């Protein structure tokens with residue numbers, strides 16, 4: 001797809017971070033944008049800001065962990081704009097994991113899997129039949145993570161497990177769609193190449209009351225990128241970050257070039273991927289992800 005003008009883009013988690021940047025970037029290229037999110041205030045503010053730039057946009061409350069909410073979103077987008085060209089299953093959360101996994105609350109697992117895994121399944125189920133029925137060029141992108149999709153970082157196991165799960169869903173979806181005679185394309189979006197400056201570390205702001213953790217944790221995780229940077233400096237580490245607009249630019253480029261991977265790697269990441277593959281082949285236990 002070379003021309004985004006008048007194309008219809010639906011973005012879950014569109015009120016913040018990566019999703020918000022995708023909305024602005026595609027909107028500035030002439031797309032009509034449907035942003036969907038559970039954060040009603042951020043949704044309204046983002047939609048107002050899009051409209052203030054003369055971007056045609058609507059906001060729809062959507063909780064991706066609900067199949068009905070995703071179905072409502074797909075119907076709203078279709079009834080408003082008449083077609084669907086770009087769908088981003090992007091909403092995701094991180095449950096401020098810190099410490100040993102057996103000390104986490106069961107609710108951490110439930111919430112993360114409800115949003116990160118069921119959210120993707122629900123979005124596929126709500127949108128894919130409509131995209132196939134249209135029989136026009138359309139792109140469906142699932143937001144994974146370096147952590148889980150490509151590598152298994154040891155410190156946030158729930159998030160990593162959820163992203164590993166949706167990565168296998170993404171590759172399966174790719175194969176199933178590629179085997180069909182359809183102009184629909186599937187993409188795997190891995191934001192980066194560094195930690196992206198978004199609200200992800202403060203996902204607790206949209207955590208449902210019934211899934212809040214009962215007891216405070218023994219250890220706490222950074223709640224913002226700034227805090228993460230300060231922690232890194234204290235350890236003598238130079239933490240590099242990526243702006244979400246850079247991720248949105250990657251999205252446009254990859255869709256134009258019809259690339260499955262929406263991904264930018266660093267030499268460190270490449271070395272870690274090769275090491276991991278070699279350790280599996282050599283049947284060695286996983287080595288530390290710290291690259292010297």
Ligand SMILES: NC(=O)c1ccc[n+]([C@@H]2O[C@H](COP(=O)([O-])OP(=O)(O)OC[C@H]3O[C@@H](n4cnc5c(N)ncnc54)[C@H](O)[C@@H]3O)[C@@H](O)[C@H]2O)c1
Pocket residue numbers: 012013014015016017018019036037038039042062063064065090091092093115119143144145146190191192194195196197198199200201202203206
């Ligand atoms: N920030 C990073 O470094 C990074 C790296 C790799 C992958 N990702 C992934 O990128 C995606 C976007 O996250 P982000 O980093 O922009 O964070 P973000 O917190 O800025 O944006 C995520 C959005 O998802 C929304 N959301 C949360 N639960 C939802 C639900 N149940 N239904 C609908 N919307 C919901 C939030 O309200 C928020 O607006 C996520 O899937 C995340 O896992 C982020």
